[in-house]
Amino acid sequence: MPFDLDSVRARLPGRRIDWYQSIGSTMTLAAQLAREGCESGTVVGADEQTAGIGRQGHRWHSVADAGLYVSIVLRLPIGANDLPVAMLALGLAGQKAIAEAAGMAADLRWPNDVLIGGKKCAGILAQLEGGAILAGIGINVNQAAFPEEIAELATSLRLESGRVISREDLLVELLRAVDEFSANLAEQGPGAILRRFERASSYAAGRRVRVEADGATIEGTTCGLDGSGFLRVREDNGKERTILAGGVRPA
Ligand code: BTN
Helix, strand or coil: CCCCHHHHHHHCCCCCEEEEEEECCHHHHHHHHHHCCCCCCCEEEEEEECCCECHHHCECCCCCCCCEEEEEEECCCCCHHHHHHHHHHHHHHHHHHHHHHHCCCCEEECCCEEEECCEEEEEEEEEEECCEEEEEEEECCCCCCCCHHHHCCECCHHHHHCCCCCHHHHHHHHHHHHHHHHHHHHHHCHHHHHHHHHHHCCCCEEEEEEEEECCEEEEEEEEEECCCCCEEEEECCCCEEEECCCEEEEC
């Protein structure tokens, strides 16, 4: 179904939303708008991405009309050191949007994978550009199947619920939730987001994980986040490691 941008604009008056039928990556255009000084909250979205960017150099599967593919330019009064916490805030926003628009309870896997039934239904990128944070959010909404190479790991809201979910409702809820969690971060500081993330994520503490980081594999049990938003993992020898980046998987 074609995306009904008018219905989104009617519910979010005054919001700049640039929508494309097909685009390489929404990140590229959002970066350009950020450099040109666009307003905070500006959205670039597309029905299809031909070169969707995922974390760690992966492609983001972005077939036409099935998913939600958006980049949001955010100008928040926070320092560059708070980017990891901003990323966690975006995960919380994705989780809340899915609950509000689809009535589904998603889990969060540090730093920013959104999971249902243990499979990934949304992913988030956050990078600095033009003095702003570029939040790239991809949600698998109505895909009926995935390519073989990711089928074991990926799912969609439709596959999990058996219903077609409105991408328009999801975008409205996502932008509201991003506004809410951005305001939380700006007004209450990182601690408020860290506490919420620890409550919202089954991966934050007490979970056996394997982490691929810096060419090494670490296995252990998660034991919360540090004050910067990094994941703490206790190895079986009792040594505690702080994970700055990398892929976390159940062990
Ligand atoms: C991940 O790998 O988990 C992050 C995926 C982020 C995908 C979104 S889709 C909208 C935006 N444009 C992109 O090219 N990537 C992000």
